[in-house]
Amino acid sequence: MVTEVDVLAKMKDIIDDDLVKTVEVREDGTLFIELSREVDDSTLIKLQTELGKLEGIKAIEIKQPKKREVPEGDVQISxxxxxxxxxxxxxxxxxxxxxxxxxxxxxxxxxxxxxxxxxxxxxxxxxxxxxxxxxxxxxxxxxxxxxxxxxxxxxxxxxxxxxxxxxxxxxxxxx
Structure with a gap:
């Protein structure tokens, strides 16, 4: 099974180490990555493609922070x-x-x-x-x-x- 060390080594070629907040390889083969800041679409696609080549990875979840302004008051969303x-x-x-x-x-x-x-x-x-x-x-x-x-x-x-x-x-x- 792939390890966090393997994932980090693969990611080094794509993004800077300081962008990686969390890396977790779950038992079901899901790779969870949390980034410290938002990255562009081409970087996300490259991460998905390259990490998907690692043996044992069945799914990849990448979470990155979003800056949002939430309106005041009670808003109904359907x-x-x-x-x-x-x-x-x-x-x-x-x-x-x-x-x-x-x-x-x-x-x-x-x-x-x-x-x-x-x-x-x-x-x-x-x-x-x-x-x-x-x-x-x-x-x-x-x-x-x-x-x-x-x-x-x-x-x-x-x-x-x-x-x-x-x-x-x-x-x-x-x-």
Whole structure:
């Protein structure tokens, strides 16, 4: 099994040591990394790609701090509002948004105005996984009143074309 030392050695080629706050390799093969500051999309994609090559890594979670201004007062956030915003996140390889593609498995707005999303990718080896996850998080954080967003990536159950919305199935000729 891969160790934190192996992960840190691989990361040295991509980012500075001072950016790494936490590295944890969990028993289920999930690699959890917490960064001390935000990095750009190309760095995230490179981290995902290179760390994904390590034997025994089944999933990669990278958390980085976000600077947010939260409006004062009682703001109501609905799941419908979030889903509409997430329709702006298009899978560049397929050309369909993550909602109509059926990548969103679960969505929850918590009482403290934090948002939880459980989602998947069309394939476990999708090279744009980190970019899509970050885009989902960024879009949610653009919604006034959202305090934070937690995005969980899962491949259980695996995605199938059956999850595509009926409207897009018609557009693609799958009906």
């Amino acid at each position: 799941e419908e509002t979030i889903l509409e915003k997430l329709k702006e996140v298009i899978d560049p390889e397929i050309g369909i948004d993550v909602v109509n593609l059926g990548l969103i498995y679960e969505l929850r707005v918590n009482p403290d105005n934090t948002v939880y999303v459980k989602m998947t990718m069309t394939t476990p080896g999708c090279p744009l996984t980190m970019w899509i996850l970050r885009a989902v998080e960024d879009k949610i954080l653009e919604i006034p009143g959202v305090r934070d967003a937690e995005i969980e990536l899962t491949f259980d159950p695996p995605w199938t074309p059956d999850r595509i919305s009926p409207e897009y199935k018609k557009r693609l000729g799958l009906y």
